[in-house]
Amino acid sequence: MGRMYISIASLFLLLSILPLTLVTLLDYENFSSYLSIVTLGATGSMSLIIPIGYSIISLIFSFFIKRTDIKLFLLIAGFIFLLVNIGMWYIGNFAFLEP
DSSP states (O other), X not given: OHHHHHHHHHHHHHHHHHHHHHHHHSOHHXXXXXXXXXXXXXXXXXXXXXXXXXXXXXXXXXXXXXXXXXXXXXXXXXXXXXXXXXXXXXXXXXXXXXX
């Protein structure tokens, strides 16, 4: 049961930071096709909210892990990625509005 929690938490942790890494690694034409896969085809502000949900799911499954070293790593990484995704959501929704 512990390995399942580790794998699920790691998978959602990877999914939560994947859009940000794809922005830096790919050009725009390839990025849009990968982003639609990660965000389940959502566009607009919903595509910014889905990685936040992935981070929250990762944090929830990280709490159930018994091994403290892996649990601590996944909790810290999940919390950092959650803050990064909330920052990206804030920038995407409010920073580019016309005055």
